[in-house]
Each structure stands twice: as structure tokens, then as C-alpha cells.
Amino acid sequence: MAAKYYVTLTDFGATQIAQAHDVASITLSQLVIGDANGIPYDPITQKSRTALINQRASVPVQSVQINGAVTTVTATIEANIGGFNLHEIGLKDNAGKLIYIGNYHGGYKPAIAEGAGGELTISIDITAESGKDALISIDPNLVTANKDWVIKNFASILALTEVDERLSAAIVTLASALTPFMVKSGFMMIWTTPVCPSGFLECNGDIYQISEYPTLFAIIGNTFGGDGITTFAVPNMTNNFPRGWDHLREFGSFQKASSIFMGDPTTTATRIPTLINTLDDSSDTLRNALNGEATTIDPTHVTVLSSGAELFDSVTPVQATMSVRPSNLALMFVIKT
Numbered sequence: 001m002a003a004k005y006y007v008t009l010t011d012f013g014a015t016q017i018a019q020a021h022d023v024a025s026i027t028l029s030q031l032v033i034g035d036a037n038g039i040p041y042d043p044i045t046q047k048s049r050t051a052l053i054n055q056r057a058s059v060p061v062q063s064v065q066i067n068g069a070v071t072t073v074t075a076t077i078e079a080n081i082g083g084f085n086l087h088e089i090g091l092k093d094n095a096g097k098l099i100y101i102g103n104y105h106g107g108y109k110p111a112i113a114e115g116a117g118g119e120l121t122i123s124i125d126i127t128a129e130s131g132k133d134a135l136i137s138i139d140p141n142l143v144t145a146n147k148d149w150v151i152k153n154f155a156s157i158l159a160l161t162e163v164d165e166r167l168s169a170a171i172v173t174l175a176s177a178l179t180p181f182m183v184k185s186g187f188m189m190i191w192t193t194p195v196c197p198s199g200f201l202e203c204n205g206d207i208y209q210i211s212e213y214p215t216l217f218a219i220i221g222n223t224f225g226g227d228g229i230t231t232f233a234v235p236n237m238t239n240n241f242p243r244g245w246d247h248l249r250e251f252g253s254f255q256k257a258s259s260i261f262m263g264d265p266t267t268t269a270t271r272i273p274t275l276i277n278t279l280d281d282s283s284d285t286l287r288n289a290l291n292g293e294a295t296t297i298d299p300t301h302v303t304v305l306s307s308g309a310e311l312f313d314s315v316t317p318v319q320a321t322m323s324v325r326p327s328n329l330a331l332m333f334v335i336k337t
Contacts, residue, residue, distance in 0.1 A: 007102030082111030205236025
């Protein structure tokens with residue numbers, strides 16, 4: 001007895017398979033469904049068709065199983081597709097051509113919008129004489145997993161998920177363990193090449209946008225320059241020596257260079273040698289290596305320049321020279337962003 005509901009090759013599909021032989025394969029990629037305008041038909045009488053009579057939807061081929069001489073093609077019609085009686089089905093290739101045409105029992109497929117609906121999985125068996133020439137194409141971006149697929153693959157998916165979770169936990173643990181050893185934003189270091197390393201900025205007083213380095217700005221603010229609203233500056237260590245903070249002057253304050261020169265052999269009590277200390281703070285007293293800190297000044301032996309910012313101290317005439325600049329080595333100061 002002939003099958004009541006079945007699929008058969010269309011004329012186009014038969015031609016394609018005849019031409020393919022062993023050189024190529026027919027690629028089936030879409031299941032199409034329709035209502036045939038409410039009039040059922042025998043597929044064998046419609047082999048010349050290139051499309052369903054009234055196609056209502058198209059869904060991707062979901063899976064293929066080969067069991068001996070039979071290839072089973074499966075596709076799932078989602079719950080949001082419906083509102084018609086299903087009378088006709090077909091399989092198209094990846095070029096959109098109808099390869100197989102078939103009929104269906106005419107059951108009503110409700111849509112979820114109607115208040116009741118669900119997925120409908122259709123399985124189509126293709127016999128060996130045609131199935132051997134069919135290569136099922138699956139689009140992983142469109143295919144929906146049906147219940148059987150989930151049951152068969154759930155165990156392996158769960159195993160991979162558990163491995164992923166353990167790996168993620170290990171990464172978090174490792175990151176926590178390494179955090180104390182990582183260089184934090186705001187740390188200054190001395191770098192031994194003329195090229196600033198990645199993740200650092202040269203301490204040259206440059207101005208930067210806060211949006212570029214928000215983490216660094218959150219730590220140093222505009223202590224070293226910038227408006228503190230959109231910009232900030234890094235410390236300027238160019239041609240400067242670092243000074244330990246005494247907790248008295250403002251943190252990050254700049255102090256001008258000082259210098260002392262001696263050595264005039266003709267110095268007398270009324271002709272003092274040149275001792276100059278250029279101060280950034282006029283309240284500081286002058287300190288020199290020979291006389292200690294000057295707390296009093298004999299006006300007959302002191303010359304005050306017009307700026308009023310220089311102090312001079314009379315000393316015992318000595319033929320000598322003194323400088324406050326030590327020998328030094330030029331390296332690059334950098335700060336972690």
C-alpha cells in the first residue's frame with residue numbers, strides 16, 4: 001500500500017541528482033511548509049512544481065541521521081509560526097530550489113499569539129536511491145535544538161560547562177594571588193632605556209586628558225598640574241632630583257636649585273665671598289656647610305639684591321670651592337597608568 005503522506009523528488013531535484021552522480025552532492029538546507037490554499041494534493045502529481053502552492057514559512061534543517069539505507073532529515077517549526085493548516089512540505093537546496101515536495105495530514109498549527117502553541121518537529125525519511133546523493137547543510141547560527149538533541153548532548157555540554165567554571169575559578173584565584181605583586185597605578189619607577197615601557201608614562205610634566213587615564217588621575221589628581229576637570233599632569237622629573245617629603249611643605253611641591261660658591265683669596269671682613277642660595281621659600285634660613293644655619297645677619301657685611309630673595313652670610317676667608325650638585329646618572333622616571 002502506497003504511503004498516504006510522503007515526499008518525492010521534484011523534476012528539478014531528479015535532474016540535479018542525475019547530473020551530480022559521484023562528482024557533487026545536493027545540499028538540502030531549508031524545510032518549507034504551506035497550507036496548499038486548503039486543498040490537499042498527491043505529491044506525485046506535483047513533481048513539476050518549483051515551489052509549494054502556498055508557502056507559509058521556511059525553517060532551517062536541524063539535524064540528519066543516517067541509518068542504513070535511510071537518511072532522516074529533521075527540522076523544528078517554532079512556536080511563533082502558525083495560524084494555518086499544514087497540508088504541504090518541501091526541502092530546498094542552498095540555492096533556494098525545491099528538491100523534494102510532499103504532503104501533510106492537514107493538522108492545524110497554532111501560533112503562540114493565539115494563546116496556545118508550541119514547537120512542531122518534522123522528520124522526513126529519504127530512501128537510499130536518493131538519500132545517498134543528499135548532503136545535509138546545517139547553519140549553526142539558525143538551528144534550534146529540539147528535545148531529543150538536548151537529551152543526547154546535555155551530558156557533554158554539562159561536562160564542558162563544569163570545566164569552564166573550574167577554569168574561571170582558577171583564573172580568579174590566580175589573579176587574587178598575583179595582585180599583591182602587581183605594580184599598581186601611580187607607582188613611580190626608574191627605567192633604564194630611553195623608550196617608555198608599555199603601561200607607563202614618562203614623568204616629564206606632560207598634560208593628559210583625564211578620560212585617557214582615569215585610574216591614574218583618581219590616585220594623583222591634579223597635584224602636579226592640569227585643571228583637575230578635564231586634564232591632569234604627571235610629575236616632572238626632567239633634570240630634577242627626588243626629595244623625601246618632610247610632611248611640612250605641600251606634597252608634590254617644587255623646590256628651586258641652590259648653589260654655594262666660595263674661593264676669593266682677597267676676602268676681608270668687609271668684602272665677603274659670594275655665597276648664594278636661591279630659595280623657593282623666603283622664610284627658609286640659609287644653611288651652609290661651614291657656618292651652619294644663619295639666624296642673624298650683620299647689615300654691614302650683607303648685601304641684599306633688588307629682588308630681596310637672596311641672602312648672604314659673611315664667612316671666614318678661605319680659598320675653597322663648594323657645590324651642592326653630586327655626580328649623577330641620567331635615567332628615565334616613569335609612572336604606572
